[in-house]
Amino acid sequence: MTARAFTENLGRRVVGGVEEFGYGSLLLLESLYWIFVGHFRQQPVRISAVMAEMMRIGVQAVVVVTILAFANGVMMALQGIYTLRDFGAESQVIPGLAMSITREFGALIVGIVVAGRSGSAIAARIGAMQMSQEVDALRVLGVNPVRHLVAPILLAMLVVMPALTILANFMSLLGGGLLCSLQLHMSLEAYSQLILASLVPFDVMQGLIKSLVFAVLITLVSCSNGFAVSGGSEGLGQSTTRSVVLCIATIVIADMIFTFFLSR
Amino acid sequence: MQNSAANQVDTRADIRADAEPVIQVEDLVTYYGDRRILDGVSLSVQPGEIRVIMGGSGSGKSTLLRHLLGLHRPTSGRVRLFGKDINTISGQEMFALRRNMGVSFQGGALFNSMTVGENVCFPLREHTKLDEQTIKIMSRMKLEVVNLAGYEDLMPAQLSGGMLKRAALARAIVMDPKLLFFDEPSAGLDPVVSAELDELILCLRESMNITILVVTHELDSAFKIADNITVLDRGAILMTGTVDEVRNSDIDRVHGLINRIAENEAVDIDDYMRRLTRTN
Numbered sequence: 001m002t003a004r005a006f007t008e009n010l011g012r013r014v015v016g017g018v019e020e021f022g023y024g025s026l027l028l029l030e031s032l033y034w035i036f037v038g039h040f041r042q043q044p045v046r047i048s049a050v051m052a053e054m055m056r057i058g059v060q061a062v063v064v065v066t067i068l069a070f071a072n073g074v075m076m077a078l079q080g081i082y083t084l085r086d087f088g089a090e091s092q093v094i095p096g097l098a099m100s101i102t103r104e105f106g107a108l109i110v111g112i113v114v115a116g117r118s119g120s121a122i123a124a125r126i127g128a129m130q131m132s133q134e135v136d137a138l139r140v141l142g143v144n145p146v147r148h149l150v151a152p153i154l155l156a157m158l159v160v161m162p163a164l165t166i167l168a169n170f171m172s173l174l175g176g177g178l179l180c181s182l183q184l185h186m187s188l189e190a191y192s193q194l195i196l197a198s199l200v201p202f203d204v205m206q207g208l209i210k211s212l213v214f215a216v217l218i219t220l221v222s223c224s225n226g227f228a229v230s231g232g233s234e235g236l237g238q239s240t241t242r243s244v245v246l247c248i249a250t251i252v253i254a255d256m257i258f259t260f261f262l263s264r
Numbered sequence: 265m266q267n268s269a270a271n272q273v274d275t276r277a278d279i280r281a282d283a284e285p286v287i288q289v290e291d292l293v294t295y296y297g298d299r300r301i302l303d304g305v306s307l308s309v310q311p312g313e314i315r316v317i318m319g320g321s322g323s324g325k326s327t328l329l330r331h332l333l334g335l336h337r338p339t340s341g342r343v344r345l346f347g348k349d350i351n352t353i354s355g356q357e358m359f360a361l362r363r364n365m366g367v368s369f370q371g372g373a374l375f376n377s378m379t380v381g382e383n384v385c386f387p388l389r390e391h392t393k394l395d396e397q398t399i400k401i402m403s404r405m406k407l408e409v410v411n412l413a414g415y416e417d418l419m420p421a422q423l424s425g426g427m428l429k430r431a432a433l434a435r436a437i438v439m440d441p442k443l444l445f446f447d448e449p450s451a452g453l454d455p456v457v458s459a460e461l462d463e464l465i466l467c468l469r470e471s472m473n474i475t476i477l478v479v480t481h482e483l484d485s486a487f488k489i490a491d492n493i494t495v496l497d498r499g500a501i502l503m504t505g506t507v508d509e510v511r512n513s514d515i516d517r518v519h520g521l522i523n524r525i526a527e528n529e530a531v532d533i534d535d536y537m538r539r540l541t542r543t544n
Binding site (some may be wrong): 041043128129132133134136137139140141142143 | 330333334335356358359362363365367369370373374375376386387389390429
């Protein structure tokens, strides 16, 4: 009996997962459709809505991203210097910082901050609209909910995530630089020259491409969780939590897969 | 009051029985999982008519409304609005059709992130190329109609229940629709406010000559505004008739519904014991 229950449960979850993946893909296609075609059908994606989302998702996250990225840079430099000291190769920490921050951690920190802030907020906002029939009201007013709600978020994310990633890269490198200049007795100028010398444009591009992928993932996961809300305030709470957890999980896993293929 | 009663008689004569029905439902069947929610519902509503769909909780009236709005696809059967089958027409045609429909949802469903005024302007901004000043004037006109002039800068959360419904009505009629749907106009309102809303519905039909479909379980309100009432029970139509026909109906369940007689289903003692002692 328990084996049967287990199999049933597993089957149901797999089907649910596939269904959700399909729903997310459709949401992406539909958003892109409205972004590119909406204008010609007199149903454009509103620039004012995109601006409002950029404000909420991006501008309001600047302080958190700055602080976290700076702290992350300091920590990475500390750990690097500490580990490399055994080999007498402390100065090798600089190429290490340059590559790991631009390729990896800048984008990842931004991803996690945005997933935590906006992944929950978007799911809660769309979920509450679903509960109060506002989504139905949009439909019967002849306004496609994907065009009105999802497309502006997707556009805003695609602009804001790379921008935040550049900021995070800069702040992390600055944090690392300040620590290096103290511990390794070098000037910030020498530090920045070493950083630039150890980077190729593709390192930075890699981080930016990742941030674009994260932008799409966070948008789709949070919006689909918002539209899936049912069962009152309990359901809303569950969907919001689920949205944040899934956002962070998907971006970390996507990051791993990306890194695996890009660093071969 | 007297005046409006007299007008009521006049407008009722306007209903054209020979015209093409605005709403035509044919043999609508729908399931939620295994449960049959609507079981072969057919009805048609003539232009200019106020039709009330009445039924108790769980009768399927909300589901029927969602089908009429094109929010659900039926398992089988057809829904035609203005002669067009809404489940087979293209997205573009549905889009055009929706400009002629207004809907006032049960809880209002005003957009919480916008002011009352922006809510009422919203359909105009989306569907017309009017300039901002004209849009403002038109939305204020509709707010005047529902007696909410001067409230356009408030947020929906700051309105009372009755005001919310009136604001939702203003948004529903801002595009001058030919067909208006109204979900539970009196739910959660006190009798006076609910009576005001009934007056407003009658008044709208008079001034704009629109077809109105109201879903409600409130008897007083239904009897006051309806030209015809369709009584829905357990997903099927018990009867459709004028207010008097429904009042004097000798169908048991209609009689029970309008006289508020609670139904006691015969208890099967074996089944009852089985329910009490079931183990899982």
